[in-house]
Each structure stands twice: as structure tokens, then as C-alpha cells.
Amino acid sequence: MECILTSAEWFLNWGRASSIWYLLFGSACCGIELMQTGGPRTDLDRFGAVPRATPRQADLMIVAGTITYKMAERLRLLYEQMAEPRYVIAMGSCANCGGLFQRSYAVLKGVDKVIPVDLYIPGCAPRPEALADAIVKLQQRMRQEKWLRTVRAPQP
Amino acid sequence: MSGPLADRLRAQFPEAVTGPEQKGVPEAVQVAVGALPEVCRFCRDDSELDLQALSCLSGVDYPDRIELVYHLISYRRKHELVLKVRLDRDRPQAPTVAEVWKAANWHERECFDLLGVTFAGHPDLRRLLLPDDWVGYPLRKDYAPPTEYHGMSHHRADPLRPVAPEVHAGGEVPRAR
Amino acid sequence: MPAELKDLAQLREMALPIAGETMVNMGPQHPSTHGVLNFLLVTDGEVMHRAIPHVGYLHRGMEKLAEEVPYHGYMPFTDRLDYLAAMSANQGYAMAVEKLLGCGVPPRAEWLRLIACELNRIASHLVATGTMAMDLGAFTPFIHWLREREVINDLTEALCGSRLTYHYLRIGGVGYDLPAGFADRTLRWLDHFEPMIDEFDRLISHNEIFVARLANVSPIGAAMAIDYGLVGPNLRASGVDWDLRRDLAYSVYPECQFEVPLGRGYRGVVGDCYDRFVVRVLEIRESCRLLRQAFERLPEGEIQAKVGRKLKLPAGEAYARVEAPRGEMGFYLVSDGGESPYRLKVRTGSFSAMSIIEALSHGLMIADLVALIGSLDVIAPEVDR
Numbered sequence: 230m231e232c233i234l235t236s237a238e239w240f241l242n243w244g245r246a247s248s249i250w251y252l253l254f255g256s257a258c259c260g261i262e263l264m265q266t267g268g269p270r271t272d273l274d275r276f277g278a279v280p281r282a283t284p285r286q287a288d289l290m291i292v293a294g295t296i297t298y299k300m301a302e303r304l305r306l307l308y309e310q311m312a313e314p315r316y317v318i319a320m321g322s323c324a325n326c327g328g329l330f331q332r333s334y335a336v337l338k339g340v341d342k343v344i345p346v347d348l349y350i351p352g353c354a355p356r357p358e359a360l361a362d363a364i365v366k367l368q369q370r371m372r373q374e375k376w377l378r379t380v381r382a383p384q385p
Numbered sequence: 386m387s388g389p390l391a392d393r394l395r396a397q398f399p400e401a402v403t404g405p406e407q408k409g410v411p412e413a414v415q416v417a418v419g420a421l422p423e424v425c426r427f428c429r430d431d432s433e434l435d436l437q438a439l440s441c442l443s444g445v446d447y448p449d450r451i452e453l454v455y456h457l458i459s460y461r462r463k464h465e466l467v468l469k470v471r472l473d474r475d476r477p478q479a480p481t482v483a484e485v486w487k488a489a490n491w492h493e494r495e496c497f498d499l500l501g502v503t504f505a506g507h508p509d510l511r512r513l514l515l516p517d518d519w520v521g522y523p524l525r526k527d528y529a530p531p532t533e534y535h536g537m538s539h540h541r542a543d544p545l546r547p548v549a550p551e552v553h554a555g556g557e558v559p560r561a562r
Numbered sequence: 563m564p565a566e567l568k569d570l571a572q573l574r575e576m577a578l579p580i581a582g583e584t585m586v587n588m589g590p591q592h593p594s595t596h597g598v599l600n601f602l603l604v605t606d607g608e609v610m611h612r613a614i615p616h617v618g619y620l621h622r623g624m625e626k627l628a629e630e631v632p633y634h635g636y637m638p639f640t641d642r643l644d645y646l647a648a649m650s651a652n653q654g655y656a657m658a659v660e661k662l663l664g665c666g667v668p669p670r671a672e673w674l675r676l677i678a679c680e681l682n683r684i685a686s687h688l689v690a691t692g693t694m695a696m697d698l699g700a701f702t703p704f705i706h707w708l709r710e711r712e713v714i715n716d717l718t719e720a721l722c723g724s725r726l727t728y729h730y731l732r733i734g735g736v737g738y739d740l741p742a743g744f745a746d747r748t749l750r751w752l753d754h755f756e757p758m759i760d761e762f763d764r765l766i767s768h769n770e771i772f773v774a775r776l777a778n779v780s781p782i783g784a785a786m787a788i789d790y791g792l793v794g795p796n797l798r799a800s801g802v803d804w805d806l807r808r809d810l811a812y813s814v815y816p817e818c819q820f821e822v823p824l825g826r827g828y829r830g831v832v833g834d835c836y837d838r839f840v841v842r843v844l845e846i847r848e849s850c851r852l853l854r855q856a857f858e859r860l861p862e863g864e865i866q867a868k869v870g871r872k873l874k875l876p877a878g879e880a881y882a883r884v885e886a887p888r889g890e891m892g893f894y895l896v897s898d899g900g901e902s903p904y905r906l907k908v909r910t911g912s913f914s915a916m917s918i919i920e921a922l923s924h925g926l927m928i929a930d931l932v933a934l935i936g937s938l939d940v941i942a943p944e945v946d947r
Contacts, residue, residue: 254591256598257620257943258645258726261689262434265715265725267706282593295642298534299516300598300619303590313568327541333623334523335515338541356728356863437788441881441892443907454894456881456909460804462789467881483567488791491917514946516619523626524905 238375245288245314246277246368252287252307253280256294258316259321263293271357275363284310289367290344291360294321295330296337308344314374317364318348325349388412390434390466397421398424404469413467418479421470425485428457428466435459439482442492445501446525451477451502472502481507499524536559582606583677588931590619596693596935597942600914602930613931615916621946628906633659633873634733636903636928638683641727643891643908644944645907646689649675650886652731654908657693657812657882657892659733662875663879670863671735672814677856678721678730680849681748684755685714686887687842687849694839694936695766698775703766710758713751720744733873733922735866745857752850767843776839780922780934787833790921791914794889796938799841806885818855820848835937842939874901888912888939912944 251273253322267273267280281287284307296304308317319340327338340346347370349373350363391413395402401420401430405414416424436457443454455468468481472479483490493504494513501522504510513521521528532539568620584607586848598619604612616840625641625643640655642650653675660667666674688711692704695787709841714724722730722740766772797804800863805822807815823844875897883892889911915938923931 248432253593258642260597261645261726265708265712268712269705270709270712294763295620297619297621298537299621300590301537307591329642330622330627331541333627335621335623337537342537356725402771439789440890441894441909443894445896445905456892456894460802463809486791487789488914488917491913514621523623
């Protein structure tokens with residue numbers, strides 16, 4: 230039984246990791262680097278990652294750019310519209326922690342205040358190679374996830 | 386020291402227009418707030434001044450006043466003029482010039498949003514850049530940002546203080562969300 | 563009452579809806595709005611009655627931050643004012659500070675600034691024209707331009723270490739000198755790139771569907787353009803012959819030869835979306851010309867004037883204008899003698915371009931709105947700062 234579940238899981242995870250569809254969400258400068266990463270040189274498409282315009286069809290949200298308080302509520306809405314399993318990559322300093330705008334009155338100091346983040350990419354703006362590396366790491370994590378068996382509760 | 390544009394404007398509006406304002410900025414004048422729309426209309430329509438466009442409308446918060454600064458430019462004649470208007474800091478109100486230059490519409494909205502200057506006669510004076518329920522005018526010198534907005538804290542934890550990492554018991558990778 | 567509903571009620575009053583109207587939300591997350599811009603479309607299905615813009619989703623308080631950060635320290639923030647035209651934004655701020663400080667810029671630094679700004683102008687126009695094509699459904703030209711832009715990113719990385727937010731121009735000059743072989747590398751790339759513009763033209767500029775989507779759409783007359791404060795390629799496409807690099811010349815532009823492309827109603831009427839597109843493509847060619855001239859005439863010398871690490875400007879004010887890719891960027895700097903600006907106001911081209919969209923939106927189809935936004939080259943950080 231275990232054997233069948235493991236193979237099924239391996240297959241499902243392989244399928245998910247090889248076709249991570251990300252939400253086209255570029256807010257600021259990192260959005261341009263996101264765009265360049267989708268371009269010919271560091272091609273995100275070779276990971277199976279294609280941009281989708283709507284969160285309903287996206288597995289991954291790459292929050293690229295500064296998030297202001299005004300935008301944060303919409304960000305939360307977008308995150309909630311994504312179907313599970315869903316992942317969030319916080320790309321760049323502004324999404325990680327507010328970045329350059331620590332003293333700004335209107336900037337959310339870190340996207341993890343409103344949505345749970347799986348991966349943080351430091352940089353301002355991070356290089357396309359860094360984003361590609363993040364996708365690879367996300368793929369590695371996806372391959373290890375267990376779907377069909379419950380997580381064992383901690384033994385007392 | 387003043388320039389020909391400032392002189393011409395002063396000649397046309399001897400009471401409302403005074404100056405020069407700043408040394409090194411010869412073409413700058415002080416305009417009385419009540420005469421502002423008339424002066425602006427003259428600046429735009431007069432064939433010598435021909436100040437076709439409003440380049441920039443800024444508001445500056447000084448300790449004793451709020452000053453509106455209008456940078457005007459003429460493309461045909463390649464010259465510029467600066468108009469300055471002093472407003473009372475406690476109740477900053479000015480007439481709108483949105484009918485003279487439509488560019489002023491959004492500039493005035495921004496001034497209202499960030500400095501709290503109300504423009505009488507403006508067709509649509511609402512906040513532009515900040516959320517509609519924002520309290521306060523950030524560009525004022527005595528502005529204190531809120532501690533939180535809609536539940537989102539303004540504060541960021543100090544990155545130099547270590548935080549204990551979460552440990553998943555049993556070494557299991559958590560289930561996919 | 564939640565803020566959005568209150569706003570909607572107010573808008574309803576103003577929009578005076580009639581039966582059969584729908585309000586559709588476009589953005590702030592949308593593939594075709596250039597950055598986080600939001601439009602509330604009042605439409606009867608396909609034809610719009612109004613497009614009400616909502617901005618401020620990227621308002622980061624740049625102007626307030628200027629009051630808290632020292633003069634030198636604010637330069638990286640200017641990169642983020644318009645991240646596609648970071649060099650021009652750097653230059654505008656540097657010029658405002660230098661005007662107040664009364665310091666000159668060494669000749670070599672001025673030419674390096676020109677090289678940096680023109681290279682950046684090409685990169686910015688590549689995105690502008692490419693995303694215009696992409697928004698209308700033509701993905702390939704944009705990918706071609708991304709390939710070329712990668713080379714520009716490599717060049718700027720060799721120059722100053724950064725691909726996007728450069729912080730290359732400094733107060734009094736530039737930050738780094740040209741690395742060895744930079745001139746050759748750029749000139750060889752220009753030899754490769756200029757035929758690529760012809761290829762782009764063959765690919766999309768004369769494509770009948772592309773032209774039909776853009777020609778005669780939202781023509782903006784010269785008077786309207788000036789009234790709304792449009793600048794840059796938008797203004798020139800409406801027929802107004804104004805370019806700061808030639809008319810209120812700064813830096814070493816007076817010593818250069820270049821044409822200023824104007825809108826002529828290339829396939830439609832003057833000032834329509836196609837004119838705005840063509841003006842940008844022609845400006846790419848002019849920037850290539852400027853770059854070649856700059857490399858020929860680059861003098862030896864210092865790259866930065868001595869301004870000191872802690873800057874205290876004398877009390878006063880200055881207004882500096884630069885011709886950024888999106889039009890005139892004006893920096894109004896007020897100093898009270900301290901170490902930070904007392905007030906910095908940035909006036910950007912996209913701010914005015916965004917404000918004209920509502921006036922043009924009546925009777926437009928939603929797809930035409932996409933063409934209009936693309937042709938005006940509106941970018942969110944310039945609107946919101």
C-alpha cells in the first residue's frame with residue numbers, strides 16, 4: 230500500500246513541480262526583473278512556470294515589489310483567491326521586510342504580515358538567477374511534500 | 386533683480402503680485418491668494434507671457450504658512466515663471482486653477498491628499514494617492530504616522546534580535562497547504 | 563461603511579448611471595495595466611462610458627522620505643521613482659542639488675551621464691514599445707526586446723554593478739568610470755542592435771492588425787496635450803515640438819546632433835496611439851545616434867566634482883528638469899540649510915498622462931483603453947511616487 234501511495238505521491242509532486250504557474254503580479258522594480266526572468270536568457274518557462282493573469286489558475290504568487298497598505302488588502306484578496314496548494318515567494322527587499330522604505334508611512338513592512346510566505350529572495354532587485362534558484366528550491370520542496378499520508382503527530 | 390516676465394505680471398496686477406521672491410530665481414513672484422485664478426488666466430492667455438502649461442504644483446509646509454508653488458512654462462517662447470501663494474497654515478484654502486490648466490486637477494488633489502489644502506471650486510477634491518480612509522496629511526511637518534492601518538502593524542521587528550526558529554516535531558516536512 | 567463603498571456611492575452620484583450600465587474593475591493586478599494601476603470602468607458591456615482611475619497603490623512616500631534622508635543618501639530612492647528610467651531620475655535630482663550647491667560637473671562626467679541616460683532611454687523605450695505590442699496580443703516582439711534589454715543590463719552591470727536600480731549618477735558627477743573595453747562592447751552591440759530595430763519594424767510596426775488597433779484611437783490634440791500637462795513622447799506625438807534636451811538644454815546635449823521625432827499622423831491622425839508608438843521607436847534610433855557621438859567625443863578627466871560626504875546645502879530652492887523617457891521629470895528642491903532636503907517635489911510625466919485617460923475614455927472600447935494606457939507609457943511609480 231505504502232509503495233502505491235509513494236509512487237502516486239511522487240507522480241503528483243513531479244507533475245506539480247514541473248508546472249508551477251505563477252500569478253503575474255509585478256508591483257514595482259522587482260516586477261521588471263520578474264519580467265526579465267521570464268525572458269529569453271533566464272527562461273522561467275523551462276521550469277514549466279508560465280505566468281497566469283488570474284489567481285484562480287495560479288499555484289504560485291511571486292510578490293515582486295513594494296506593497297503599500299492600500300495594496301496589501303488587495304494582495305490578501307488575491308492570495309485567498311488562489312486555490313490550494315498555493316505558494317508565495319517574497320521577491321526583493323520590499324516584499325521581504327519593507328526594504329528601502331523602512332521609514333515610509335505608507336509601505337507594508339514585509340508581505341508576511343498579511344500572507345504566509347514560503348520563500349524569501351533577498352536583493353534589490355534580485356538577479357534573475359536568484360529567482361530561478363528560488364523556483365528550483367520550491368520545486369525541491371514540492372517534491373518532498375506528502376499528500377496522501379497525514380503528518381505524524383509529535384510523539385510525547 | 387527680477388526678470389521681464391515678473392515685471393509684466395506685476396504691471397498688470399500691481400496689488401496682487403509682488404516679489405521678487407528668491408534671489409537666483411529671477412522669474413518668481415508672490416501672488417495674493419484671492420487673485421490667483423485671474424493671474425493664472427492672464428499668464429496663460431497673454432501673448433507675451435504665453436505660459437501655456439503648468440509644469441508643477443507643489444505645496445510646502447513652512448512653520449508659519451503653507452506655500453503653493455506653481456511652475457509655469459511656455460513651449461513657444463521657452464521661458465518659465467514661478468508663482469508662489471501663501472496660505473494660512475491652520476486653514477489652508479486656495480481657489481482652484483483647474484479651469485485654467487487641466488493639469489492642475491490632479492496636482493491639486495495630490496496637494497489636498499498630502500498637505501490638506503482645500504481648493505475651492507475643484508470639481509472632484511478627493512484623496513488621490515492615499516487610501517480614502519487615511520487620517521492625516523503626511524507631508525506636514527507635524528505628521529505622526531499611525532501605529533497600524535486596518536490591522537497591519539506599522540512596526541517591523543528588529544532584525545538584529547534573533548528569533549527562535551520553528552521546529553517541526555518528528556522531522557516531518559509539513560503537509561502541502 | 564467601508565471605504566470602497568463610500569467611494570462608490572460618491573462615484574455613482576457623479577457617474578449618474580443609467581440602466582444597463584455595469585461597473586467593472588480593472589486592476590490593480592492586471593496584465594495590461596503597467597504596474598499597480600486601477601480603473602473602474604463604467605461600461606455597457608464593451609463600450610465604456612467612463613474609466614475612473616484609482617492610483618496610489620504604489621505610493622511609498624518618496625517625498626516625505628526625502629526630508630529624512632541626507633542628500634547623498636536619497637540618490638538610491640530616485641532610482642525607484644521610475645525604475646525603468648533610473649538614470650534620468652538620478653540626473654534630475656543631481657541637477658537640482660548641484661544647482662543649489664552651485665557646483666559644476668566635470669566634462670567627462672557629463673558625457674558619461676549622457677551615455678548612461680541614453681542607454682537607459684533605449685532600455686525604457688524597449689519596454690514601452692514591447693509591452694504595447696504584448697498588451698495587444700503580440701508576444702514575440704516583446705521577447706525580442708527582452709533579449710536586447712538583457713545586453714543593456716549586462717552593459718550597465720559592467721558600468722555600475724546593477725541591472726535595474728543603478729545609483730550610478732551621483733551629486734557632482736557619476737559613481738564609476740567606464741570599465742576597460744566598455745566603449746567597444748557598446749559600439750559593437752549598437753552595430754548589432756540597429757538592424758534589430760528594422761527587424762522589429764518588419765515584425766510589428768507595419769502589421770495591419772497592429773496599426774488598425776492603434777491608428778485613430780484616442781487622438782490627443784496639441785492644445786489638449788499641453789492643457790493636461792503631457793510631456794515627453796506623448797507631447798511630441800501630439801505635434802508639439804518640445805524636447806528639453808534641445809530646447810532648455812542641459813548637460814552636454816547642446817553639443818550633440820539629434821533629431822526630435824514628432825507625431826505626424828503616420829497611419830491615422832496626429833496624436834493617436836500609433837503616433838505615440840512610432841515616436842518612441844524613432845527615439846530609440848536617435849538615442850543610438852547620441853550614444854555613438856558620445857563615445858567619439860568622450861574627454862578624459864575627473865568623473866566627480868569634490869562635494870564632500872556630508873552635504874549641507876545653502877538655504878534656497880531649485881527646480882531642475884530632465885528629459886526622462888516618459889517625459890519631463892521636474893525636481894523641486896527646497897533647502898533650509900540642513901543636511902536633508904526641506905521639501906522635494908517630483909513632477910513626473912506619467913502623472914499627467916494618467917490624468918488624461920479619464921477624459922479620453924468616453925466612447926472607447928475596453929480593448930482600446932488597453933491600447934491607450936500602453937501608448938501613454940504610464941508607469942505606476944511615477945504616478946504614485
